[in-house]
Amino acid sequence: MTQTPTPTPALGGSGRISLTLTREVTCIRSLAWRCDLPVATRWTALAGELAAAGLTPRATQAGVFRFGTATGDEVLFVATTGRVQFRVHYTVPHHERKFAAERLFQILVYALFRL
Numbered sequence: 001m002t003q004t005p006t007p008t009p010a011l012g013g014s015g016r017i018s019l020t021l022t023r024e025v026t027c028i029r030s031l032a033w034r035c036d037l038p039v040a041t042r043w044t045a046l047a048g049e050l051a052a053a054g055l056t057p058r059a060t061q062a063g064v065f066r067f068g069t070a071t072g073d074e075v076l077f078v079a080t081t082g083r084v085q086f087r088v089h090y091t092v093p094h095h096e097r098k099f100a101a102e103r104l105f106q107i108l109v110y111a112l113f114r115l
Contacts, residue, residue, distance in 0.1 A: 021105045023098075024085070030094060033086040033101035035108070042115055043079040049111035050075065075104055084108060 024032035055067035063079040072089035086104040
């Protein structure tokens with residue numbers, strides 16, 4: 001699998017960061033993907049941007065934000081660690097799962113640009 005870094009704007013500071021979308025090591029079915037953001041990210045503002053982008057906020061617990069799409073995919077992020085997980089719905093054909101994860105990743109990157 002090729003990993004292509006995606007440049008994004010600085011999050012709460014000067015300079016730039018790089019994001020890389022990777023498949024979760026333990027997910028052999030390509031349903032779970034991830035990237036990592038700085039812990040200093042403005043998580044509440046990011047949550048607002050994801051909601052504005054059309055993702056539906058779901059129940060959250062202590063610093064874990066969760067969003068869903070109309071097709072059943074999910075984006076979760078853990079503010080204390082900076083981990084962002086993209087969960088592709090199991091009904092997505094295997095050969096299309098990476099593309100589904102990339103679409104979710106793109107929504108996140110655009111939301112970061114709007115912060």
